[in-house]
Amino acid sequence: MGEKEKGIEAVPCASGWCSKIIEGGNNDDYGIATERQCLPRGPSDSEERCAKTEWNHKKVYMCFCQGDLCNASTTLHKFNLTFLLSALELLLLLCITV
Template sequence: MVKEANCLHKRCVKCRSRGELGTCGDPFPFNVTEPDAEAGIHVVACPSGWCGKMIEGTTGAFRTDDYGAATQRMCLQRSPSDDEERCAYTMWNHRKVYMCFCNGDLCNSAYKISAPPIILITILVAIYNYFQFSL
């Protein structure tokens, strides 16, 4: 009965690492459905259902003696005020970071490529025109 109750809750990946060799960065190659798949990577219950991924140090803020960008994945205590999934630069503890919010079971284990709708529309129009005029 306990397993059934756990299935009702959403889960998030919880980890933090720095640099290219860290286990928490992208791409995220681990199967998070297996418990303790990798040291330092945890699957945690998330009552809010909202997971996050934060990347620090991608804007040149690190000094030369630092180890590179730090990636952190976590459960958010509450949803964003507009309940929208997104990725954007924001301020966190007086630092500029790149942060993504997602809603879903283990959603922060995936690498998400997001593009503004205008770029997607432009690409689709270009492909349509290419095939229309080449035939």
């Protein structure tokens, strides 16, 4: 029981820049494949971004990220979650008081 549990270790990229490539995700796809890679250097404008593009003759969604191995949520997604939770809380409050 005292053994250390084995798992995946995330090692930051030497340049500080990584990419995440998401293949699939269409309604007719069976599953989604995600691949993460270290980049030797970041984009010339040093801006993080995501876009649909073609990679190895396949249509993919690719992100260039700095420092978090492309795992962080964007501010917009965090805002949407906060808004959704606030709306649900208000709805529950209205249902209880009626």
